[in-house]
Amino acid sequence: MNYRHAYHAGNFADILKHWILLRLLDRLTAKAKPFFVLDSHAGGGFYDLAREATIRTGEAARGIARLLPHAAGAPESLRPYLEVIATLNADEPALRWYPGSPYLTATHLRECDRLIACDLQSGEGAVLRETLKPFPRAKAHMGDGYAAVPSMLPPPERRGLTLIDPPFERRDDYDRMARATKIGVTQFATGLFALWYPIKDRARAVRFLDALPRPAGGLAAIDFAIDHPTAEGGLKACGLALLNPPFGLVDEIAESLPWLVEHLREGEGATAHIDWISRPE
Numbered sequence: 001m002n003y004r005h006a007y008h009a010g011n012f013a014d015i016l017k018h019w020i021l022l023r024l025l026d027r028l029t030a031k032a033k034p035f036f037v038l039d040s041h042a043g044g045g046f047y048d049l050a051r052e053a054t055i056r057t058g059e060a061a062r063g064i065a066r067l068l069p070h071a072a073g074a075p076e077s078l079r080p081y082l083e084v085i086a087t088l089n090a091d092e093p094a095l096r097w098y099p100g101s102p103y104l105t106a107t108h109l110r111e112c113d114r115l116i117a118c119d120l121q122s123g124e125g126a127v128l129r130e131t132l133k134p135f136p137r138a139k140a141h142m143g144d145g146y147a148a149v150p151s152m153l154p155p156p157e158r159r160g161l162t163l164i165d166p167p168f169e170r171r172d173d174y175d176r177m178a179r180a181t182k183i184g185v186t187q188f189a190t191g192l193f194a195l196w197y198p199i200k201d202r203a204r205a206v207r208f209l210d211a212l213p214r215p216a217g218g219l220a221a222i223d224f225a226i227d228h229p230t231a232e233g234g235l236k237a238c239g240l241a242l243l244n245p246p247f248g249l250v251d252e253i254a255e256s257l258p259w260l261v262e263h264l265r266e267g268e269g270a271t272a273h274i275d276w277i278s279r280p281e
């Protein structure tokens with residue numbers, strides 16, 4: 001496995017995923033009851049966009065760097081995400097620091113909440129451990145994130161979120177993610193699940209969504225494209241499936257997506273929408 005998230009940190013896919021992650025955490029922290037987050041494919045958790053890896057791909061330059069100058073006009077829903085990035089970079093002359101999913105979650109944990117963040121690669125895992133050191137309620141777990149889903153769910157808190165965000169270097173990542181989610185929902189029917197996937201071929205994405213379970217709280221999927229998806233070359237479109245999304249979140253996302261498309265578009269194929277695959281019962 002060669003995947004290094006540093007090449008992609010702050011790109012359009014991260015923006016979508018991290019914006020929604022913060023909205024889910026906001027709903028979880030709105031109630032006093034403790035919650036648990038399982039981040040099955042966590043990465044190092046914190047990125048220096050001034051490093052060569054990120055500069056070379058230019059993904060952050062075409063992603064978060066294009067968005068921040070327009071933050072003042074952003075929809076309400078996106079503001080907390082943009083504020084986090086602006087605050088992290090407040091002392092920098094230019095955009096430099098970008099948070100990954102485990103860092104974003106760790107900074108939202110209260111004393112009663114927990115995060116377990118998994119990574120299989122020892123290099124990424126070591127960085128993740130360092131990233132999470134200041135957060136006593138967050139633990140790095142060196143191991144297979146797909147296996148963590150059946151072994152760690154349901155959590156004793158009986159409230160929580162599972163984020164599954166594989167690198168998709170393997171052909172079977174769609175199938176592995178669908179299988180893990182089926183077990184996850186069987187064991188933790190009321191849990192929130194957020195599943196990120198690339199869209200290179202829309203028919204493949206539809207087959208993936210067909211394979212997902214239909215929990216009572218509904219299944220919704222975001223399709224976000226900065227241009228027409230292509231099978232070869234750089235990623236132009238991605239999806240995020242939300243199982244048991246909190247009440248009102250799907251409408252909130254639908255209202256905010258046009259702004260994201262407008263500011264991140266790279267071609268005529270730019271488009272975004274969120275659809276219910278199965279509505280809440």
Ligand SMILES: C[S@@+](CC[C@H](N)C(=O)[O-])C[C@H]1O[C@@H](n2cnc3c(N)ncnc32)[C@H](O)[C@@H]1O
Pocket residue numbers: 001003004005017040041042043044045099100101102118119120121124143144145146165166167
């Ligand atoms: C897309 S990156 C994660 C990015 C992160 N979720 C974020 O939003 O900041 C995917 C990560 O999964 C790790 N990985 C790959 N296969 C894995 C597996 N089976 N279990 C756990 N981690 C895995 C890779 O090392 C990589 O760091």
